[in-house]
Each structure stands twice: as structure tokens, then as C-alpha cells.
Amino acid sequence: MNLSVVDKRLAVDFCGLELASPLVLLSGCVGFGEEYTRIEAFSNREVGAICLKGTTLAPRLGNPPHRVYETPCGMLNAIGLQNPGAHQVVNEILPQLDFSETRFIANVSGSTVEEYVEVARLFDDSPIDAIEINISCPNVKEGGVAFGNDPDMSARVVEACRAATNKPLITKLSPNQTDIAENARRCIEAGTDGFAVINTLMGMAIDVEQREPIIGNNQGGLSGPAIKPLAVLKTHQVYQVARPHGIPIIGQGGVASAQDALEFLIAGATAVGVGTALFYDPLIVGKINAGLAAYLDRHGLDHISHLTGSLMLHGATSACG
Amino acid sequence: MNSTPHRATIYLEDARILGHESHPGEQRILKLEAPKCAQAARPGSFAHLQCDPLLPMRRPLSIMRVDPEAGWVEFLYKIIGYGTRLLARRRPGENLSLLGPIGRPFAVHADRPRAVLIGGGVGIPPMIFLANHLRRLPGFKPLAILGSEVPFPFIPRPSRILVPGMPDGIIAAMPLLEDWLIPSRLASLQGFPGCHDGYVTDLVVRWLDTLSPRELAEVELFACGPHPMLEAVARLARKYDLPAQVSLEEFMACGVGGCAGCTVAIETADGQAMKRVCVDGPVFDAATVAAFKPA
Numbered sequence: 001m002n003l004s005v006v007d008k009r010l011a012v013d014f015c016g017l018e019l020a021s022p023l024v025l026l027s028g029c030v031g032f033g034e035e036y037t038r039i040e041a042f043s044n045r046e047v048g049a050i051c052l053k054g055t056t057l058a059p060r061l062g063n064p065p066h067r068v069y070e071t072p073c074g075m076l077n078a079i080g081l082q083n084p085g086a087h088q089v090v091n092e093i094l095p096q097l098d099f100s101e102t103r104f105i106a107n108v109s110g111s112t113v114e115e116y117v118e119v120a121r122l123f124d125d126s127p128i129d130a131i132e133i134n135i136s137c138p139n140v141k142e143g144g145v146a147f148g149n150d151p152d153m154s155a156r157v158v159e160a161c162r163a164a165t166n167k168p169l170i171t172k173l174s175p176n177q178t179d180i181a182e183n184a185r186r187c188i189e190a191g192t193d194g195f196a197v198i199n200t201l202m203g204m205a206i207d208v209e210q211r212e213p214i215i216g217n218n219q220g221g222l223s224g225p226a227i228k229p230l231a232v233l234k235t236h237q238v239y240q241v242a243r244p245h246g247i248p249i250i251g252q253g254g255v256a257s258a259q260d261a262l263e264f265l266i267a268g269a270t271a272v273g274v275g276t277a278l279f280y281d282p283l284i285v286g287k288i289n290a291g292l293a294a295y296l297d298r299h300g301l302d303h304i305s306h307l308t309g310s311l312m313l314h315g316a317t318s319a320c321g
Numbered sequence: 322m323n324s325t326p327h328r329a330t331i332y333l334e335d336a337r338i339l340g341h342e343s344h345p346g347e348q349r350i351l352k353l354e355a356p357k358c359a360q361a362a363r364p365g366s367f368a369h370l371q372c373d374p375l376l377p378m379r380r381p382l383s384i385m386r387v388d389p390e391a392g393w394v395e396f397l398y399k400i401i402g403y404g405t406r407l408l409a410r411r412r413p414g415e416n417l418s419l420l421g422p423i424g425r426p427f428a429v430h431a432d433r434p435r436a437v438l439i440g441g442g443v444g445i446p447p448m449i450f451l452a453n454h455l456r457r458l459p460g461f462k463p464l465a466i467l468g469s470e471v472p473f474p475f476i477p478r479p480s481r482i483l484v485p486g487m488p489d490g491i492i493a494a495m496p497l498l499e500d501w502l503i504p505s506r507l508a509s510l511q512g513f514p515g516c517h518d519g520y521v522t523d524l525v526v527r528w529l530d531t532l533s534p535r536e537l538a539e540v541e542l543f544a545c546g547p548h549p550m551l552e553a554v555a556r557l558a559r560k561y562d563l564p565a566q567v568s569l570e571e572f573m574a575c576g577v578g579g580c581a582g583c584t585v586a587i588e589t590a591d592g593q594a595m596k597r598v599c600v601d602g603p604v605f606d607a608a609t610v611a612a613f614k615p616a
Contacts, residue, residue: 028580035578035600039331039420040357053581062595068574068582070378070404075574082581082595224377279574280377282420283333 005045007293010304012048014248014271015168015193017103017129019048022265022292022304023285024250026275027051027107027132027172028079032093039282046285048271049103051196052089054134055123057115059085064216069205074224074254075276076203078217081109081137086119090126103129105170108161109137117160124165131167133157133192136174136199137221145202148174148183155186162191170250172196175227175234184238188245195242196250196273197235201227224276228254232267239268239309248308256284258291265307326600327425331577332357336419338411339393346471347400348443349409350385356392358384358421364451365568365604368394368421369576372408379420380404381573381599383545385446386453394421397446397474423576424603427451427566431460433541437528438465439521439554441546445469447568449497451543456501464528465498465505468521468546477507477515486527491517521546522553529561537561544568548612555613565607571598586611 006020013019025036025047033050036042044050062082069076083089089106097104106123108131110116116133123131135148135157147153158171171187173180175198184195200221205214213219231253238249251264252273261272277284292304301307332355340352358368362384369379386395400406411417427447429436436455440448445467455461464484467473473495480494482504491506493515498505506524508517517524529537542565544554551567558565574582578600587596588609596602607613 029575030579031581035575038328038577038600039333041333061593062581062584065583065585066572067584068378068572068580070376073377075378077574077580077582079581082584276377276574279576279580280371280379281418282575282577 005043006289009296009302010289010292012270012305014048014250015130015170017049017168019103019271021046021048021285021289022271023047023261023288024105024252024271024273025050025278025285026252026273027054027134028077029275029278032089033097033104036278036282042282044098044101046289047102049105049129051105051107051132053083054081054107054109054137055083055086055089055119056081056109057086057118059083059088066214066216069214069220071203071205071222072226074222074226076205076215076220076222077200078215078220080217086122090122094126094128099127105130105132107132107134107172109134113157113160116157117164120161120164124167128167130170131161131165132170132172132196133161134172134199136172136176145174145176145199148199149177151183151186154183155190158187158190158192168193170194170196172199173234173238174199175230176202180234181237181241184241188242188247192247194248194250195238196252197238198231198253201230223254225254225256228260232263235264235269236267236311243268243309255288256280258288258295261288261292262295262307265304266309266311268309268311270305270308326578326597329361331420331423332361334358334419335416338413338415338417341411341413344472344474348471348474349398349400350474351396351398351408353394353417353419354392355394355419355421358419359387359392359394360389362387362394362422363426364454365426365447366422366424367603368396368419369423369573370408371418372404376404376407378404378574379576380408381423381570381576383443383446383568384422385449387450397443399443399471420576423599425601427543427568427604429455429458429461430541433539433564434461435536435540436461436463437525437540437542438463439525439542439544439546439550440465441468441521441550442470444544444546444550444568447545448543452498452501452503456503463503465495465503466508466521466524467495467505468508468550470509470511472513473507477513479515480504480506484528485531487524488517488527491515491524520553521550522557525557537563542566542607544607551607552613555607555610558607559615566604567607567610568603569598569605569610570603573599575599588614
């Protein structure tokens with residue numbers, strides 16, 4: 001694997017996978033991994049991994065327009081898991097990906113536990129590097145966040161997928177729930193290898209002239225800098241549960257700079273997801289990598305992994321209260 | 322039309338603002354120094370612009386004119402929301418980030434040299450770009466029919482070029498197109514002098530009705546503008562059995578095919594599919610746009 005484009009001090013181990021950089025491009029932002037390579041100077045080699053678009057067993061058309069809308073310091077989206085179905089992804093899209101460039105992570109979704117399992121099984125028999133279980137998509141009627149907000153259901157999905165694959169299993173947790181730490185605890189018991197924290201928050205924007213929601217799906221998922229403080233806290237909360245088990249976290253939500261990425265690492269993340277910021281600056285990953293390397297220089301650190309969970313709280317042992 | 326996504330290279334350029342003109346009706350003409358985009362853009366291409374460093378999303382704007390030698394691209398936009406309002410505050414000499422050119426351009430066909438360019442409002446720019454392209458192609462006889470409900474972002478002048486079928490007194494034309502020897506006529510419901518008091522499609526119909534069947538078989542429609550106008554163009558294309566290419570718009574996030582945020586429903590051989598305006602379009606065959614299907 002050619003990892004030479006990224007400073008070696010930024011390489012991290014995530015669920016046994018060596019990532020060239022802690023930066024991960026998030027599911028739903030970069031299609032099936034090749035869309036951004038249209039852009040001059042963009043390289044998949046600069047990122048540690050790419051999470052592919054959420055995939056279900058059968059093809060899905062997705063939601064009607066409008067699917068995206070800018071809100072203050074963020075955006076709403078309700079794509080609705082538009083994808084060509086797991087068979088086509090595994091048989092036609094994966095063979096076209098260059099696995100020497102980066103790691104590719106499948107994002108598995110479904111309306112039933114059985115569908116999650118079936119899709120996970122199809123990816124298990126593929127060159128994919130890891131499988132992310134999406135139990136937090138806010139934009140579909142069945143499955144998704146309906147599973148992710150219920151610790152029992154979350155654990156059932158994780159346990160069933162665990163039995164279907166030996167690939168590293170990453171559970172993408174929802175912020176739209178009361179106790180994310182309890183959910184994380186149940187997912188660890190059910191056999192998850194890692195976490196992605198967080199998915200988008202459910203939100204709505206209204207056209208006041210028409211008195212109707214702007215998003216075709218009525219509600220959508222809020223992403224971007226607006227959600228970052230919440231995502232940092234959730235990452236820290238999950239870290240406190242996951243650390244004793246050695247379960248790593250991809251911290252994500254509104255990352256748009258090296259400073260943001262550092263916050264997630266210090267809060268407990270091993271890797272950091274970049275999503276909405278790509279829409280604003282498609283070449284942001286190289287800048288964040290450079291900023292992380294500069295931070296290591298400035299603080300005399302020989303490796304980025306020293307930062308994970310290095311948060312020093314003020315006179316308290318928990319950030320939950 | 323080819324249904325595979327457009328895969329040409331997209332450039333990210335830190336573009337200097339060379340000009341930013343105000344026109345009535347909250348319209349602006351923005352000229353940017355972006356040599357790579359200017360070189361690669363084709364009629365129908367758009368660019369995704371960072372209106373302001375504090376906005377999380379870019380705004381897609383159709384390209385109106387380019388000068389590949391001088392390295393500039395020009396846009397016409399109207400202030401309609403927060404993003405374009407912030408864009409309008411940017412001054413010549415400042416820089417803004419441009420991602421482009423993006424999208425499947427218009428496809429021209431030598432067997433249909435009678436190209437009718439139909440533009441409405443901020444849908445006019447791609448028609449200007451296409452007109453400039455067609456005037457250099459031997460044999461093509463473009464005709465532009467443009468509409469606007471705010472004053473046109475140019476001073477119309479009486480045309481010196483005859484267009485068969487036009488109602489009496491409908492003589493206003495776009496000076497730039499006149500200079501290129503391309504006939505044009507204007508329409509508006511606002512009663513502007515020399516402009517047709519009605520829709521652009523009224524004028525297209527009047528002109529089509531002057532053609533012989535053989536001439537009609539040489540016509541292709543190209544359109545960009547508000548949804549009802551494009552729907553009317555699609556209806557007209559069906560009635561006269563003409564091919565029509567329409568440039569669509571939709572709220573857009575990434576602009577490079579990654580997020581599927583800007584999709585529209587398109588009829589394909591395999592049934593209806595949600596196609597991305599950014600890289601599957603923005604130009605689509607009007608006959609395939611599900612929203613334009615007869616009820």
C-alpha cells in the first residue's frame with residue numbers, strides 16, 4: 001500500500017486496519033469512492049479510509065427533491081439511501097475501486113435485521129476493508145434511526161451482523177437518543193469492533209410562504225459546523241464506555257479544520273470523519289493533514305495516536321452531567 | 322442522450338473578481354479570472370462558487386461567457402437568497418473559490434442546424450454561451466428567444482435581422498447576439514418596448530409555424546429557465562415532434578456527484594431513476610424529465 005503522501009506520524013490503527021491518515025471521508029458525501037477523483041489534485045491517498053454510500057439489499061430510488069438545504073452553519077439532507085443495491089455494489093462497483101489508494105468501508109443499511117445481515121454477508125465475501133452498520137440514518141421510514149435509538153434493537157442488529165462477518169464491524173451511532181453511552185455499551189456486548197460517532201441530527205426547515213417543509217422528506221439530517229460541539233461531547237461520552245474494551249472511535253460531525261479534528265482526537269477519537277466540509281472545500285483533507293502534522297511539531301509529539309483521549313477535564317471525571 | 326455521468330476534470334481555482342456589475346431587478350454580472358475553468362467550460366457547464374467564506378455550501382451558477390485566451394468566465398445571477406446576497410457584496414480585486422467547469426454540456430447535432438435557444442431570466446446565460454459556440458459552427462442557424470420579468474441585463478435594441486412569424490412591433494433584440502449576427506427576440510409580461518407581451522414559447526410557436534416540414538426536421542430546442550417555462554418547452558417539443566435539451570437546477574451540495582443531493586426524476590430504459598443535476602446533467606433530454614410528462 002502506498003502511504004507515502006501522508007506524514008507517517010499520522011498513520012493510525014483502526015480495528016486492526018492501518019489507515020494512512022486519521023481522516024475518513026464519510027458515507028453519503030463521496031458516492032462510491034470515485035466521484036471526487038474528478039477534481040484536479042484530489043487524491044484518495046490522502047485519506048485513511050472512505051465510507052461508501054449507504055447500501056441496502058435492493059436498489060433504492062431515495063427521497064423526492066429537495067434533498068439538501070443550507071441552514072446556519074450547516075445543512076439539512078434527506079437523500080433516503082439512494083443506492084443501486086448490494087449485489088451491484090459488490091459485483092460492479094467494488095471491482096473498479098483502487099484498494100491500493102486507501103481503505104474502503106461499506107455502509108450497511110436495511111429495513112429489517114435480516115436485511116442488514118444479508119447485506120453484511122454480501123460485503124463479507126468481497127474485498128471491502130470493513131463494514132459500518134448504519135443504525136442511525138434519520139431519513140428512512142424503517143430501520144435506520146428507528147433501530148439506532150433503541151439499545152435493544154441496536155444490539156440485535158450488531159449481534160446479527162457480527163455472526164455474518166469477520167470483517168471489522170463499525171457501528172454508527174445516532175445522536176438522536178437519550179443515552180448514547182448506554183447504546184454503545186450494548187453494541188460492545190453485541191460484538192462491535194468500533195464506533196462512528198455521530199450521524200446527523202434530525203431537523204426541519206420551513207418555507208414560511210408556502211407553509212411547508214423545504215425538504216421533500218419533510219425532515220432531514222443536520223450536519224456541518226453547527227453540530228460539532230454536540231458531536232465532540234458524544235464522542236467523549238462513547239469513549240468513556242469504549243476505552244476499557246479497546247474499541248476505537250471515528251469522531252465526526254462538523255469537522256472543517258485541523259483544530260476541529262484535534263478536538264475529536266483529544267475527546268477520544270482514533271480517527272476523524274470529514275463530510276459536509278468537503279462540499280465547501282473538496283481539497284480540505286490535505287489541509288487538515290498538514291495542520292495535524294504542524295500540531296505534532298508544535299507540541300513535540302512523535303505520533304497522532306498520543307492525542308486520543310488526552311482530554312483533561314476540569315475538576316470532574318465525567319462530561320455527561 | 323448519453324446517460325453515463327460526465328467525467329471531465331473539475332478544477333478548484335482561487336478566482337479573482339475582475340468585474341461585478343449591478344443591473345436592475347437585483348441582477349449581477351460577475352466576471353472571474355479562472356483560466357482552467359475558462360479553458361475547459363462548454364455551453365451548459367456551470368461552476369460551484371463559494372459566495373462567502375462563512376457559508377457552509379457553495380452556489381451553482383451557469384456560465385454565460387468565457388474567454389479561454391484571456392482566462393476569464395462570466396456569470397449572470399439574481400439575488401434570491403442569503404448566499405447570492407453575500408456574493409453580491411464581493412468586490413473586484415477580491416478572490417473567491419470556484420469549482421468548475423461542472424456538468425454535461427449541451428450536445429449539438431449537425432443534422433439539426435436550426436437551433437432554437439430559449440432562455441428565461443437567469444436561464445439566459447447558458448443560451449448566450451451556446452449561441453457563441455454555434456456561431457462558429459458552419460451551417461448552424463441559431464435563433465434566440467429570451468424572456469425576463471425584470472429589465473433585461475442589457476439594453477435591448479431594434480433588430481436588423483428578420484425573424485419570420487414574429488408579431489408586428491416585436492423587434493427588440495439582444496445587442497450582443499445582433500453583433501454576432503444571431504437573430505433574437507424578447508418576451509416579457511412587464512410591457513417592455515419592442516418585447517412580446519407573453520411567453521417565450523408563444524414566439525417559438527409563431528416561428529415554427531412558418532417552417533416547411535423539411536425545415537422543421539432540422540430544428541432542435543435548447544432551453545434554460547424557470548420550471549413552468551421548461552415544462553412549456555417540453556410540451557411544445559412533443560407537439561412538434563422536436564428534440565429538446567433542457568438545463569435543470571436543484572439545490573446542490575457537493576457539485577461533483579458525491580452526495581446525490583441534487584437529483585431529479587428521469588425516465589430511463591430501466592424505469593424511473595433519480596439522476597444528479599450536477600454530473601448526470603444539468604442538461605437532460607426534455608422527453609425524459611418525469612416532471613414534464615403529460616398528466
